[in-house]
Amino acid sequence: RWRLFSDLLYKHNFSEIIQRASKIFVSHSQITRLYSRFHSLDKGENGALSREDFQRIPELAINPLGDRIINAFFPEGEDQVNFRGFMRTLAHFRPVEDNEKNKDPSAGEPLNSRNNKLLFAFRLYDLDRDDKISRDELLQVLRMMVGVNISDEQLGSIADRTIQEADTNGDMCISFSEFIKVLEKVDVEQKMSIRFLH
Amino acid sequence: LHFNHLIMQTTTATQLDDGSMEEEIGELRRSHPKSLAGGDFTLCDAFYFCKKGIESIVEDQVTQRFTSEELASWNLLTRTNNNFHYISVRVTIIWGLGVFIRYCILLPLRVTLAVLGLSWLVIGTTLVGLLPHSNVKTWISDLIHVTCYRICARALSARIRYHNKENHPKKGGICVANHTSPIDIVILANDGCYAMVGQIHGGLMGVIQRSMVRSCPHVWFERSEMKDRHAVAKRLKDHVADKTKQPILIFPEGTCINNTSVMMFKKGSFDIGATIYPVAIKYDPQFGDAFWNSGKYNMVSYLLRMMTSWAIVCNVWYLPPMSLQDGEDAVHFANRVKSAIARQGGLVDLFWDGGLKREKVKESYKEEQQKMYSSMIVGQD
Numbered sequence: 001r002w003r004l005f006s007d008l009l010y011k012h013n014f015s016e017i018i019q020r021a022s023k024i025f026v027s028h029s030q031i032t033r034l035y036s037r038f039h040s041l042d043k044g045e046n047g048a049l050s051r052e053d054f055q056r057i058p059e060l061a062i063n064p065l066g067d068r069i070i071n072a073f074f075p076e077g078e079d080q081v082n083f084r085g086f087m088r089t090l091a092h093f094r095p096v097e098d099n100e101k102n103k104d105p106s107a108g109e110p111l112n113s114r115n116n117k118l119l120f121a122f123r124l125y126d127l128d129r130d131d132k133i134s135r136d137e138l139l140q141v142l143r144m145m146v147g148v149n150i151s152d153e154q155l156g157s158i159a160d161r162t163i164q165e166a167d168t169n170g171d172m173c174i175s176f177s178e179f180i181k182v183l184e185k186v187d188v189e190q191k192m193s194i195r196f197l198h
Numbered sequence: 199l200h201f202n203h204l205i206m207q208t209t210t211a212t213q214l215d216d217g218s219m220e221e222e223i224g225e226l227r228r229s230h231p232k233s234l235a236g237g238d239f240t241l242c243d244a245f246y247f248c249k250k251g252i253e254s255i256v257e258d259q260v261t262q263r264f265t266s267e268e269l270a271s272w273n274l275l276t277r278t279n280n281n282f283h284y285i286s287v288r289v290t291i292i293w294g295l296g297v298f299i300r301y302c303i304l305l306p307l308r309v310t311l312a313v314l315g316l317s318w319l320v321i322g323t324t325l326v327g328l329l330p331h332s333n334v335k336t337w338i339s340d341l342i343h344v345t346c347y348r349i350c351a352r353a354l355s356a357r358i359r360y361h362n363k364e365n366h367p368k369k370g371g372i373c374v375a376n377h378t379s380p381i382d383i384v385i386l387a388n389d390g391c392y393a394m395v396g397q398i399h400g401g402l403m404g405v406i407q408r409s410m411v412r413s414c415p416h417v418w419f420e421r422s423e424m425k426d427r428h429a430v431a432k433r434l435k436d437h438v439a440d441k442t443k444q445p446i447l448i449f450p451e452g453t454c455i456n457n458t459s460v461m462m463f464k465k466g467s468f469d470i471g472a473t474i475y476p477v478a479i480k481y482d483p484q485f486g487d488a489f490w491n492s493g494k495y496n497m498v499s500y501l502l503r504m505m506t507s508w509a510i511v512c513n514v515w516y517l518p519p520m521s522l523q524d525g526e527d528a529v530h531f532a533n534r535v536k537s538a539i540a541r542q543g544g545l546v547d548l549f550w551d552g553g554l555k556r557e558k559v560k561e562s563y564k565e566e567q568q569k570m571y572s573s574m575i576v577g578q579d
Contacts, residue, residue: 037256040265057261058550058559059254064568065244069251093252124244141244147568150576158239158575166241174241183242191226191245194253 020084024091024111030196034090038083048080049073064145068124076129092120095193115180117192122179132173135159219570222246239575259548263455264555266487273484275507300506308353308505315349318342320409327412336442339413340391347387354381355509360389365516367392367445367475370438372467375477376539377449378457379490380497381504382479385512392447393417393437397424415443431470438472445475450532451552456489457481459546463536465528473519476535478543482511493555515542 021031041053054070055061063069073081073089081089094112109116125133125141138159146155166174166182174182226242274296322342329335351358366389367373373392375382386392395417398407407418417437423429437443450463457480468474481488486507490500504510517538522531533549540547 034256040261054255057254057258058554059258059260060251061559062561062563062567063247063251063254064564064571065247066251066564069248069255090252090256093249121242121245121248124248125241142239145243145247145568146572146575147565149569149572154576162239162241179241186226186242186245188245191222191242192249194249194256196256 021087024084024087025094025196027196031087033196034087035083038086048082049086050079064147065124065141068127068141068144072120072123092116093192093194095195096189112193114188117188118180118183119176121188121192122176125174132171132175133179134173135163138162138174219246219567220574223571223574243571243575259459259546260550260554263459263461263548263550263552264493265456265491266489267456267458267483269483273508275486300508304355305502305506308355311349311353312501312505315346315353316406318349319346320406322346323409323413327409336414342413343387343391343410347384350384351388354384354504355507356381356385356388357509357511358385358388359513361513361515363389363516365475365518366390367477367516367519368473369443369445370441371445371473371475371519372434372438372470373445373447373475373477374450374463374467374535374539375447375479376457376460376543376545377451377454378479378481379454379488379500381488381490381510382449383447385479385514386447386477389514391444393444395419395434395446395448397421417446427466431466434467434470435472438470450536453552453555454490454492455552456491457483457545459548460536460540460543461548461550461552463532465532468522468532468535469528471522473521474531474535475519476517476539478515478517478539478545480513480515480543480545482513485509485511488512513543517542 022028025031025034038049041049041056043053043056044050051070051074054073055066060066060069073085075081075085088111091111096112096114122133123129125137127137127140139155142155142159150158163172163174166178168178168181169175223243223246226245227238227240274293319342322345323339326335326339326342329338373386375386383394391414393414393416394410396407396419398404398418398420407416410416411418415437417433419430419433434446437446446467448467450467451461452464455461486504486509488504488510492500495503520531520535520538522528526534537547539545
């Protein structure tokens with residue numbers, strides 16, 4: 001732990017980390033706390049997390065969508081995520097009220113906007129990133145959530161009904177705009193936010 | 199289902215919306231049009247699992263138990279210097295002075311005491327072992343054990359307060375306590391004699407173990423014997439049946455936890471049918487961190503850290519004895535005892551297994567969640 005501090009102070013230019021990080025996360029103490037967490041997960045001590053590092057968290061390992069959530073941290077084709085990437089992904093879950101404190105007009109749409117939160121959720125389903133949730137992709141996620149407890153036929157009819165309800169342009173897939181429409185009354189800001197205390 | 203409890207224990211760094219799976223998904227769906235055809239799935243159900251997953255990435259209940267507790271204010275030991283950085287010249291000078299005192303004055307004194315204490319134990323118990331069985335022998339043996347542990351406690355500058363001494367474990371019973379470090383044994387044995395249970399080691403530990411057992415009965419196992427649960431249970435049963443033998447001391451967590459929580463108690467000791475005497479041990483981390491992070495430090499460096507801390511301060515509470523109730527199984531009994539200890543010591547009561555320090559979590563917990571979710575979308579079978 002002492003090394004963590006000497007790392008921060010001398011090797012990685014802590015103030016630079018804070019400055020760049022504060023574009024993503026406003027509070028200094030939140031950033032320090034997340035860096036501390038990142039460091040404790042980084043068993044290999046190489047400044048980056050692998051999928052195994054995440055799977056070591058028991059509560060995440062038993063989460064039915066655990067693998068998909070872990071996937072969201074890793075950019076296309078990579079198997080390491082650095083601290084910046086770690087923070088960027090977590091920043092989607094900042095409460096929307098936080099934005100009031102940091103009005104930077106040049107920053108563009110913040111990561112934790114309602115839209116971006118929905119996009120994060122959409123991408124849990126849309127594994128191949130083709131901007132459509134196909135029947136197969138929906139079935140895959142359903143199967144992850146229900147395990148062995150529901151038959152293929154029943155799951156298939158659930159998937160069909162879901163697509164039917166959402167699909168407006170008849171392509172038997174759910175596009176992002178159809179996804180947004182279906183969930184327009186859901187309180188996304190609250191349900192996809194966590195409070196990072198102090 | 200108690201696993202629901204498992205997922206929802208409150209954390210400090212993030213504030214959980216503490217609802218069960220049913221409540222949370224129910225709320226998500228309230229704003230969504232209800233389906234008509236069979237199957238009650240909605241796209242936003244995934245939000246629940248997603249949020250829980252992200253919360254566990256930011257802070258989880260388990261991995262934090264295997265590293266030392268963080269302090270609110272610095273106690274001048276660099277080992278606890280996680281979030282404190284360079285403050286001023288004055289603090290650094292005071293810290294430097296502290297280092298000198300701890301390493302050059304306290305450490306040599308403590309090491310001397312520890313060596314004296316352990317030598318006393320080995321020599322004393324070997325000599326007593328030569329005596330024939332009698333009340334006098336038992337009395338002298340107890341005296342030697344307690345004296346040794348008292349010397350060792352001084353060697354650690356341990357300040358121990360015992361509460362509710364009227365509930366002190368009696369012969370023929372089993373004493374169970376939460377486990378933070380090997381020092382727990384010294385802490386408890388300062389106030390009475392216990393029969394220890396454990397594996398026979400080689401080296402110095404082995405020498406101590408073998409001499410201890412000459413003067414009074416302890417329960418030492420060979421490594422191969424430990425795997426045979428029935429053999430272990432039988433030896434424990436035989437020991438408690440003999441009312442002249444000291445109460446057995448067992449740490450049912452099976453591994454060291456960082457003294458902020460109590461983790462799953464292994465049911466083996468609760469299946470014997472003996473009276474259980476629960477004991478809660480809570481260390482005050484301000485003067486020295488007692489937790490042994492066995493992955494990070496070996497025994498020698500751990501003891502060195504102990505002897506260069508300011509002091510080991512702790513409270514020990516003896517809880518009223520508990521027994522297996524009618525119709526209760528060992529697992530339920532173990533959980534009941536665990537909750538009592540957690541409540542008394544002000545520790546978080548967790549259902550997670552301390553073995554998660556080294557092993558992967560069981561798939562069955564995930565399967566339980568999947569089952570619960572399935573019943574929500576197709577109704578009970």
